[in-house]
Amino acid sequence: MRELIKMVVVLTVLTAVSGGLLAGVRAATKDRIELQVLTLVKGPVLKDIFKDASNDFIADRFTVTHNGEEITLFPAVIEGKVQQVALSASGGGFGGDLGLMVAVDIDTGKITGAGVTTHSETPGIGSRAKSEPDLTQRFVGLSVNETFKVKKDGGQIAAISGATVTSRGVCAAATNAGQIYSALEGDIKSKIESLSL
């Protein structure tokens, strides 16, 4: 009986201590990990679509709540004022969820740039959605209020040949991003004004 109690006590204390320790470390590293992910996963894509921006758009990021979910937005200062804002959304690709960063002009509501951030598509086929900007370039100039579809499904976007499913995923992600942006447009604009960038 004593042995049994000892076993229970030792295991309980051990797991409790390690759980507490890990929770502490997690809390301490959370912000740094988020920054690392932003700089190394989203940073390169953001740099591509915000070529003219003069601010540090990762440091200037802000969040807006959408249906109880926090959406992170990246403002780009061009010629002294915030002209574009980027947000990411996901869509189902061939190998899983596909993350797309979409930049929107806040005056016209048109897409000014897009780029794939994370994906698990087939290397050399679906992965071209990220490595070759052809597909994502086709969204430039289109309105955020549109529902994007590949031409095969009666839409306006020419798919990557051999990677229709991936292209559909990119379209779905762009549509999601557009819907989120449209729903939050007012919030985003007031937030940008309060930021005084």
Place this chain on the structure above:
Amino acid sequence: MAKTVVQEFTKGLWAEIPPFRLVLGLCPVLAVTTKVENGIGMGLATTFVLVGSNVLVSLLRNIIPTKVRIACFITIIATFVTLVELLMQAFTYSLFLQLGIFIPLIVVNCIVLGRAEAFASKNKLVPSIADGLGIGVGFTLSLAAIAAVREGIGAGTLTIFGNTFVPFGDAYMPFAFMVQAPGAFVCLGLMLSIMNMLEK
């Protein structure tokens, strides 16, 4: 146990060098050694876990009841592995992306549990640290050596801390078999046989 601390450390470097002599922990050995950098990163992560778990297991060896010792060891090891995972994400994110799933898999690396069970649970603190450090450094060196052979022959490059070297010149045509999974077995087998030859 008349061995000195130095002996406990150096045995990990040759006499009990993990993938070759103990032939344990082969999963990461075969999987991550496609680049020298990945090999070293994996080795250092494992070393940290080894030393950490050896220290705790050694300190708690009289408290942990024998019947639940494996469960206790795994809890300790898993804690250190999760710690490494979080720290790697925070400070060396690109290496974390390369090693990916193999970091959490250190939990089930036989070397770590093997040292906790076979050594740290029966020895005092200082020899346990030496043992963990020795095995860890030996593991790191082995991974680096296998990776150097595989990357050098298979891709014609050597990647160390972001710098890429071209050992055989640009005219070398890479023998891609070596960086694929079967090449890892062949490479490990050949290196083990060379070590056996040197021993005789």
